Amino acid sequence: MPTARASWGGALASKTHDFAGTPVNPPEKSPPVRTPWAPGAPALAAAARAVDEVVSSGRSAETALAAHEDDAHRAAVRAIALGTIRWYLRLAPALDLLLKHPAGVTGTVRSLLTVAAHQIEYSRNSPEATVHAAVDAARLLGAERATGLANAVLRRFVAERGALLARVDTELPPRTAHPPWIVERIAAAWPQACPAILAADNGHPPMTLRLDLSRTDRTAYLIELSRASIDAHEVPWAPAAVTLAHPVAVSRLPGFGEGLVSVQDAGAQLAAPLLDARPGMRVLDACAAPGGKTAQVLEKAGERVEVVAVDIDAGRAALIRENLNRLRRSALVVVADVRDTDAFWDGRPFERILVDAPCSSSGVIRRHPDIKLLRRAEDIPALAAEQLAILRAAAGMLTPGGRLLYSTCSVLPEENEEVIARLLAAEPQLTLARMPAGGELAPGAVDRRAGAQLLPGAEAGTDGFYYACLEKTTAGI
Structure with missing residues (x-):
C-alpha cells in the first residue's frame, strides 16, 4: 500500500528582496510554460507500451524496454513496467472486475490501466495524480476515446481496490501474481518451501x-x-x-x-569451484553467453587453461567477447549449436565441460518477472529434451576421467534431477561425481537424488540454481 501522498497544492510563491532585505518589485514574469501533459503521463504511456509488448506480443521485457533506453524518463519507465509485469497477474484480474467487457479493451489500453493500477497500489504517488496522468497517457497512446474509460475505471479502482484485491486474493496464484501452472509445479516439488519461493519471486533481488x-x-x-x-x-x-x-x-x-x-549472483558463483578446472586442462563452456561463468573459470584456474566458449546465438556470443575483453581474459569463442559437434569440435576431448543449459528460468523470476507471462507449461518437456540432447553431446566430448557440471537456473525437477536420471540411463559411461552436500554448498541448499538445489527465499538469499557433477569412466565405451 502507498505510504505517502504528494500534495495537490502548488509550490509556495517566493518573494524577491534586495541584499538589505527591503522588498523590491519583482521583474515582469513571463507567462508560465505549461506542459501539454500531466506530470508522469509520458512515463506511464511508455511503460504501457512496453508492458503490452510483453503481454500481447510475447516479447521479453528487456526487448520491450530497449526502445525506451534513450528516453529522458527511462528509469521511471523501467521501474513502472517491471513492477507492473511483476504484479500483472494480480492487478489485471482486479481491473477485469470493473470492466463490462474486458475482452473488448485493446491491449495498449488494458496495459495502461494495469500500469496505473500498479502505481496506485504499489508506489508512493498520489492515486489522484496517477489517475490524471493515466488519462493524459491515453491521449499520448492515441486512445482519445479511452480517456473516459480510464478515468472511470481507475477512480473506481482507487476507491474499491481493497475489496477488489481481496476477491482476487482468495486464490494463491493471483494473490502471488503467478500463473497457476507454476504454482502447481512448485507446490508439488517443494511443498514446504513453496510460500517462501513465491514470495521471493516478488522481491527485489540483491546486487x-x-x-x-x-x-x-x-x-x-x-x-x-x-x-x-x-x-x-x-x-x-x-x-x-x-x-x-x-x-x-x-x-x-x-x-x-x-x-x-x-x-553475478552468489549462487551462480558456485559453478567454477564445482567444475574444478585446473591449469593445463582443456575446458568447454557449452552454453556460454553472456560469459560470466567462462570468465569465472579463467579467473579461478588462470590463463594456463584452454577454454572454448560456445553459444548458438551470434549476438550473445558477442557479449562473451565483450565481457572477456573487459575482464582481461581470453578464450576461443565459437558460434555453434553445441549439439552439432561436427560444426565446431576438432576431436580433442575436454577434461572439464560446463553445461549451463537453457531452461525455464523459474529460479530467477525475481530478476526477470516477465517469465510469469511468457513461459508456458508445455515449454518444460521441450526444454528437458533439449537439455538432455546437449548433455549427451557434451558426454561425447568428455575425456575418460573428466568432469561434466550440469547447471540450470530452474527450480523444477523435470529440468534438473529428472534430466540427469535420463542422462545416466542413456550414457552408462557417466556416473555421479562427489560434490559437497547441500548445506556445505550454500546455506539452505537441498540435496536431491542427483545434485543439489538452491531455492529462492532460502537462507542463502540467492536465486534458484541446480547443480549436478558427473564423471566419465571407461565403462560403456
Missing part, C-alpha cells in the same frame, strides 16, 4: 558482485567500496562474493572498467 581474486582481495575491495560511499558486506560461504546494501550503476563500482569485478 551481488564477483571479485577476481587473482587481482584483488575481498577485504581490500570492501575498503574501496566504503571509500566510494557504497555499503556492502561479504558473503561468508562464497569467497569471491560481495553483496551491496543497495544496487548502484556499474559505473560507480571501483575497478569495474578494469575488470576487477563483475555482477
